[in-house]
Amino acid sequence: MNRFIALVLLLMISCNTGRELLSDGEKRFRQQLQEECGCEVSLAHDDFALQNDNSTGTFQVTFINSSVYYCDSDSSELARISGNIAKRLAVIMSNKKNYSNIRFTYLQVSKDEITCTRHIMIRRP
Numbered sequence: 001m002n003r004f005i006a007l008v009l010l011l012m013i014s015c016n017t018g019r020e021l022l023s024d025g026e027k028r029f030r031q032q033l034q035e036e037c038g039c040e041v042s043l044a045h046d047d048f049a050l051q052n053d054n055s056t057g058t059f060q061v062t063f064i065n066s067s068v069y070y071c072d073s074d075s076s077e078l079a080r081i082s083g084n085i086a087k088r089l090a091v092i093m094s095n096k097k098n099y100s101n102i103r104f105t106y107l108q109v110s111k112d113e114i115t116c117t118r119h120i121m122i123r124r125p
Contacts, residue, residue, distance in 0.1 A: 022043055022045075022094075023092070023094040025092035025094070026043055026089075026092060026093065026094060028092075029043070029088070029089060029092055030042075030043050033061075033063075033085070037063055037066045037067060037068055038066060038067030038068070039063050039064055039065050039066035039067060040063075040064040040065065041061070041062065041063055041064075042060070042061070042062040042064070043059070043060070043061055044059070044060040044061075044062075045057075045059065045095065046058050046059060046060070046098065046099065049098040049099065050095060050098055053098065054098060055097060055098060055099075055100060056100045056101075057098045057099045057100065057101075058099065058100075058101040058102070058103050058121075059089075059093065059099045059101070059102045059103070059124070060102075060103050060105070061085065061089070061102060061103070061104050061105070062104075062105045062106075062107065063104070063105070063106045063107065064107045064109060065107070065108060065109055066106065066108075069108070070106040070108075070116075070118055071106070071108055071115075071116035071118060073118075075120075078104075078106070078118060078120050079120055079122070082102075082104040082120040082122050083122055083125075085104070086102045086104075086122045086124065086125055087125045089102065090102075090124055090125040093124075096124070099124045100123065100124055101121055101122065101123060101124060102121075102122045102123075102124055103119065103120070103121050103122075104119065104120045104121075104122065105117065105118070105119050106118040106119075106120075
């Protein structure tokens with residue numbers, strides 16, 4: 001039950017961060033990632049960085065229940081995959097000047113329970 005509450009909180013945070021609307025390019029990229037990975041993908045801007053014109057913000061990318069089971073990947077492989085996605089995202093990312101990092105979160109959820117969570121932080125290319 002605690003994991004279910006954690007999942008709900010994570011999803012609420014994901015929904016509340018990134019109030020800045022995604023650009024058309026970011027929306028297309030999210031759709032492309034969803035098709036490639038067979039999962040729900042969330043992209044979120046860092047509101048604090050945007051509102052304060054801060055250059056140290058963190059852009060958030062979340063994969064939920066990917067058909068590729070990232071939990072079995074070792075850290076170096078996950079960093080390589082995340083780095084490749086970050087390079088593609090950096091080409092179309094709006095407000096690049098506000099971001100120094102991209103945080104990737106990989107979640108697997110089963111029956112209202114988070115079974116796996118992996119986080120990787122990548123410097124924005």
